[in-house]
Amino acid sequence: MTAVAVLTRRFLVEYVRNPANLLVLVLIPVVFVLVAAEPMADAAKLLGGTGQAVETATTGWAAAFLAALAMYFQTREARSADRRLVLAGLPTRALVVARMSTGLLIAVLVSAAALATLFLRTEVDDPLRVAAGTMMFAVIYVGIGAAVGSLIRDQVNGTVVILLVWILDVFFGPALTSPDRVEITRWMPTHFVTLWMVDLPSGHGGNLGDLGIALVWVGGALLASGLLLARATRGGRRHHGSRRPGWVGQVAKSFRMGLRQYRRNPALWILLVTVPFIFIWLSKLITEEQYSVMRVLDDGREIDLRFWLPDTHAGTMAPIAVASLATVAGLFIALNNRDGDRRLVQSGMHRSALLVGRFGEVAVAVLVTSAASLAITAMVFPAKQWAGFIGGTLLLGAVYALLGMCLGFLLGRVTGVLIAFVVPFLDLGITQSPMLRLEPPGPAVLLPGYGPYRVLIDTGLTDTFDEIGGVVIGSLWVIGLTTVVVLLFVTRTGRARRTARKAKHLLLQEAAAGSTAAP
Incomplete structure (x- = not known):
């Protein structure tokens, strides 16, 4: 546990030490929660969604976007260093727990930034529900970012994959479109989180209900990404170079x-x-x-x-x-x-x-x-x-x-x-x-x-x-x-x-x- 605490602290310090991360921590919530919320609510009405749901869901979207990219670059940039730590004798379990703990702390940080922007913008009827929903958004996307960082080496591909998942999740999710219009959208990562967060019961949550399925997504994202991170720390890789005429x-x-x-x-x-x-x-x-x-x-x-x-x-x-x-x-x-x-x-x-x-x-x-x-x-x-x-x-x-x-x-x-x-x-x-x-x-x-x-x-x-x-x-x-x-x-x-x-x-x-x- 000492190794996990030390590594988590160092990983988090590395994240906070970069001033650009702190800049986007303010910029992204401002863009989504303050600037884009009203136009996207208007677009939602054209597409069969509900305007009020969009304005609340923007906090989750902003937190998810920040969490996924932060976790992706954390795992992608540190892959070689993580392998060397494991080769030097650090238990793989300790490394994975430290990485995921860092991701959860980043999820708390980005959720707080998004929620602070929302509370400055407007009054919220059920702040605890919105806060819990925003946190679930962020945790699910911490898992997605870590999983993509474990599987995809090329940064263009990894970034595009995360953007694709996020775009599909947001633009074809139940806030911007009708929840019952296309059944395939029910498999989006935050479909049930969104419905529970904006208090819009789906009617297709089964015995578990919307909150139960949302929590299954949270736990599944963390478990799957943790297993992929453990797998990615094994083995070694190569390097290339260039010449001139x-x-x-x-x-x-x-x-x-x-x-x-x-x-x-x-x-x-x-x-x-x-x-x-x-x-x-x-x-x-x-x-x-x-x-x-x-x-x-x-x-x-x-x-x-x-x-x-x-x-x-x-x-x-x-x-x-x-x-x-x-x-x-x-x-x-x-x-x-x-x-x-x-x-x-x-x-x-x-x-x-x-x-x-x-x-x-x-x-x-x-x-x-x-x-x-x-x-x-x-x-x-x-x-x-x-x-x-x-x-x-x-x-x-x-x-x-x-x-x-x-x-x-x-x-x-x-x-x-x-x-x-x-x-x-x-x-x-x-x-x-x-x-x-x-x-x-x-x-x-x-x-x-x-x-x-x-x-x-x-x-x-x-x-x-x-x-x-x-x-x-x-x-x-x-x-x-x-x-x-x-x-x-x-x-x-x-x-x-x-x-x-x-x-x-x-x-x-x-x-x-x-x-x-x-x-």
Whole structure:
């Protein structure tokens, strides 16, 4: 027990010591509980859910999101160190208990942050029930984060898997949609937790009831993740490295190595196809069959038209899927190569060749992500101008992939992933959405998705192309973000080049001094 206490304290100190974790501990509850609660409640009414349930459930969503990613990176980053501890004689049981204890303490911390935000925002009828429900959300997602960290080595894949589970759980759960609309949603991790938390009895909880099944999910998540963590501490693994060839050859080499990483990662290709499929297809399935009025630009005039909601909802989900996946891809291309690129430049590789290769990797990620999303969208959404809709999707993917690269150069893994998800969600899912308001608010023009989204609405819903301005705004974002990426890359690798030059100069001085002193 002493070993467990010491390890738990050290793991928790490691979490708290990172100021970025404390920043997102405030940021995520503010985004979901304060900013997004009301628009999501409006969306829930369109989809057959209940507005009040959404405003309460946002605390659980925020706590779950924070807990899952914190636990994922805790287990993923420390996997090698955990194995060495076990090889050095630490009992596997003690290590697993310490990791899960840390996860439970993080669950308490993130739940407290989410609840504090809710209590500041509004009065709660049954605070104890809401607090217990929020804690169950967090504990279930601690288990999910630990399980994914134990099974999936690649951080892009792990992050996307967690986001996929969370998105399915939230957007197709009983708060945003009708609890009885699609039976498969009853198998979502927090389906029964949500129903019990908002005091909305399901009627399909069986003998255990909603609370009983919710507690089964809590215990099952902890048990399964603990077993997977114990399994992951056994055995050892490998490491890879890189080399260099002259300018064109270096560009080709950099690009080829990036593609090789994609090719060696079949799970990534599966995710790039399944995430848009589930996200877009399910959005059509759960949408109420009714018409909705949207404002569009048609033949140079703004007019309000009625559209069949199941079709248009699926079409508006496609940009969110593309933006989220492209941002995560750009983030991890920059993050995973950040230190390696510095060393490659230090060893003599051309900065420009290396950067062009990285842009090539991002372009491939955008093309694959966009192609997967468009293929699914074509099955459920009859776009009016397919050429323009494809172009707008590629433009949106490029903007968000470059934004992801900027985040990768500036932030760490946990903070970068959180921001990479929050920005597309707030931009495209809340601010730009034509389902929530006839036209976006004035400040929306400053967001990265404004221009490309105008193009997608125009080409998806009208017969004539009128959004030249949207293309211009999107192109300016691409140029601006490319410039920022270049400056960040040059700044980071420039230090490495100067260090290498200084070391070489010192070696030459030592060699000269040695030859002078020789008889």
